[in-house]
Amino acid sequence: MKKNDYIIKVEDMTVAYSTKPVLWDIDLDIPKGVLMAIVGPNGAGKSTLIKAMLDLIKPVSGKVLFNGESYKEHRKHIGYVPQSESVDWDFPANVLDVVLMGRYGELGWFKRPGKKDKDLAIDALEKVGMKEFADRQISQLSGGQQQRIFLARALVQDADIYFMDEPFKGVDAKTEGAIVELLKELKNRGKTLIVVHHDLQTVPEYFDWVVLLNRQIVKVGPVEEVFTDENLNKTYKSTGQILKR
Amino acid sequence: MSPDLEIQIIAVIVAVACSLPGVFLVLRKMSMMSDAITHTILLGIVIAFFLTESLTSPLLIVGAAIMGVITVFLTEVLNNTKLVSEDSAIGIVFPLLFSIAIIIISKYAGSVHLDTDSVLLGELAYAPFDRLELFGRDIGPKAIYSMGTILIINLIFIIGFFKELKIVTFDPALATILGFMPSLIHYSLMTLVSVTAVGAFESVGSILVIAFMIGPPITAYLLTDDLKFMIILSALVGAINGVLGYQFAVYFDVSIAGSMAVMTGVVFLLVFVFAPKRGLVTMIRRRKSQRFEFAEKSLLFHVYNHEGDSDERVELGVDTIQNHVNWDKNFLNKIMKTLKEEKKVYIEDGIVKLTKEGRDFAIKSYEEIVSEF
Known part of the structure; x- marks a missing residue:
């Protein structure tokens, strides 16, 4: 990475749905190897921010650079864990099928997943504690299990940067603990993780970097510096949402 | 051709x-x-x-x-x-x-x-x-x-x-x-x-x-x-x-x-x-057996929760238990009959009691339900 400390740079990004702006003039530098939470009130544009960074939504203005390059050069190194309700779990597939999809980017067009890919998928399932579910129909999974499958799918991508949209949504305490362990392990292996997060109470415990977002960036930086009552009040004041902290 | x-x-x-x-x-x-x-x-x-x-x-x-x-x-x-x-x-x-x-x-x-x-x-x-x-x-x-x-x-x-x-x-x-x-x-x-x-x-x-x-x-x-x-x-x-x-x-x-x-x-x-798996008949049958199984478990939980309590005679009395689970009389009898046949409960002195198997089963089922997330 030479001297470049920032792995992701967002410059002057504005995002709008039809004509209504959702995110205003976002400038964001994300250093390599952080475990970062994006927090903010409902409707603050948290999911929109990561979707725009991933080019799933076209920004009105601005750009995103990964290691100084555009997203397209980097897509192989980017893992994505969408909200679990974003897909149809009645789709005819088993757990292994879904995890294998994480290998598709590496395989490219036409090539089919082979034995090596299956082994990697099984390994990833083992890491999320779901190995014995490999042949299970995805329609029979609970919310927490769905989330683990998506995580396993991101793991087989062996990406450098992971984007996760509320990975703790609808999971029980045990699964949440397991996911946090996994995120920390990834961070220790030098990966960068960007996580949309809802629960303010757990931010200091789980994350080391935080973005406070409410249509604009309110504050960004290390959790111990930035995650203060004052900044949180700034982030949440326009909403009247009551802080549980 | x-x-x-x-x-x-x-x-x-x-x-x-x-x-x-x-x-x-x-x-x-x-x-x-x-x-x-x-x-x-x-x-x-x-x-x-x-x-x-x-x-x-x-x-x-x-x-x-x-x-x-x-x-x-x-x-x-x-x-x-x-x-x-x-x-x-x-x-x-x-x-x-x-x-x-x-x-x-x-x-x-x-x-x-x-x-x-x-x-x-x-x-x-x-x-x-x-x-x-x-x-x-x-x-x-x-x-x-x-x-x-x-x-x-x-x-x-x-x-x-x-x-x-x-x-x-x-x-x-x-x-x-x-x-x-x-x-x-x-x-x-x-x-x-x-x-x-x-x-x-x-x-x-x-x-x-x-x-x-x-x-x-x-x-x-x-x-x-x-x-x-x-x-x-x-x-x-x-x-x-x-x-x-x-x-x-x-x-x-x-x-x-x-x-x-x-x-x-x-x-x-x-x-x-x-x-076989998703058809209407299977679904109705499964729902029925699930309802039955669920009723068995909840009755066991009820007995487990109240056994030895001071109001045991009211909560678990053979004649009064129906008021507490609030089921149809026939349905309750059917469930009781099955549980007795499976040796999970027995009646003593007009009170429904758990056998050892019944108690173990209740504890195990409860743990399964809790860990099923």
């Missing part, structure tokens, strides 16, 4: 060719799009006919394919404005384009050899009359070759892009990130649907095309949990519907296309009711 056999071969080829893209229409929740496309392609055919002045030109298929894609595109444009829902958008686009075709045909009815009845219902019985000759030799009905070609194209597409179709259908966002261009796959699939429809409706009519595209895939969907198997199974179901439909039509001397569409519905209904 007898015309009898030829008709059935054509029907089987059409059914299989339709079922292949149909699987993905069903999984992408776009069943109604097949309805729209099978009708609007008529406009493409009519326009291409006026340009080429020939009813046999391959440009007719090109025109139809383009019109199919335009149909999908217009629907999506309307839907993306968020002012109109997708089904309403189809409801606007489809009649509009189809009616333009009908008006053109009726205006030039004298000079155009296209008739709206045959477009809607087709006539499989006439297909064997339209022969293909090679070097002056009759090599069979044309429909076998035209639909055979389309079937092969569909097979190549589905097999070649199986992985891509799968990820684009299941998780378009991830597909985009990994560089698989969902809209390219989407429009290729829609082009295929249009080409298949135009090839098929000449011989079987657009209603049967819809039946063949949607019926077998949803039938297969109820029978399997594996995408590959779903594709194979829907091809098989389509072929069976075609043959059964033909036999039915011959036996009762009725419309062939009509009978095949009816068979498609009948086979679906049979599977819907009797499918």
